[in-house]
Amino acid sequence: MAFYNRQLIMAWYDNAKNNPFKTGDKVYIADYFPLSSSKNDPLLFFRLAKSTSSSDMKIVMASTAVIGDSLIKYKSSYIGTYIKVKYVPGVVHGENVIVPFHSIHLDERVINKLPKGGDILPKVYAYVDSDLYIVLPLVANKERNTY
Numbered sequence: 001m002a003f004y005n006r007q008l009i010m011a012w013y014d015n016a017k018n019n020p021f022k023t024g025d026k027v028y029i030a031d032y033f034p035l036s037s038s039k040n041d042p043l044l045f046f047r048l049a050k051s052t053s054s055s056d057m058k059i060v061m062a063s064t065a066v067i068g069d070s071l072i073k074y075k076s077s078y079i080g081t082y083i084k085v086k087y088v089p090g091v092v093h094g095e096n097v098i099v100p101f102h103s104i105h106l107d108e109r110v111i112n113k114l115p116k117g118g119d120i121l122p123k124v125y126a127y128v129d130s131d132l133y134i135v136l137p138l139v140a141n142k143e144r145n146t147y
Contacts, residue, residue, distance in 0.1 A: 011087050011098040019100070020141040021082040027104050029066070029077040030140035042067050042114065043079075045132040046101065048088060049125040057088055058125060059101070062132055063118030070110040075147040079139070080106040083131060103131035104139070 021027070029043060042065035049058045066079055083103040090099055121127065 007089075007096065007098045008087060011100055015085055015087075015100045019085065019102070019136060021102065023082060023084060025082045025141055026078060027080050027082050028140045028143050029071060029079055029145070030138060031144055042112065043134075043138065044114075045104075045106075045134055047119070047131070048086060048101065048128040048133060049121055050128050052124050052126055057090075057128075058122060059088060059090065059133075060121060060125075060127075061118045063114045064106065064132055065112050065114050065118075066106070066110045067112050070112065071145075072147055074109060077140075077143055077145045078107060079110050080104045086128075086133070100136070101133035102136055102139070103129075103133050106132060 045062045045064050045066075047060045047062050049060050050056070051058075071077055071079075081104065083105055085100050085102050087098050088101055090097055092099070
């Protein structure tokens with residue numbers, strides 16, 4: 001329990017120090033797509049799921065994504081508004097960590113559905129909420145691209 005609390009305090013501190021967002025702030029893609037082409041590699045979002053029989057949580061890839069064509073069409077990297085942060089325990093490179101995931105309300109104009117995959121909920125799990133989540137390094141609080 002002490003290890004978990006230490007990890008949570010470290011994640012909270014890191015988020016407090018490095019998260020430029022407040023609820024309602026505009027969210028932009030941070031240098032994800034090349035500016036001179038309409039790259040169609042999707043920027044993926046996630047959903048959080050919790051076990052109905054234990055306290056275990058999973059991160060599930062959502063079927064919702066943003067692709068470069070949408071951003072180029074509207075000549076903006078704006079993808080939506082910031083909602084909140086949730087701290088999710090997990091394992092990265094064999095180490096137990098707590099990862100801050102940030103929920104975003106996506107602008108309807110940039111939403112794309114993945115042709116296959118996504119939103120595959122493991123048995124005995126239920127979604128925590130209907131929010132879409134992403135990690136901070138992929139987004140910014142101001143426009144960084146020019147189209």
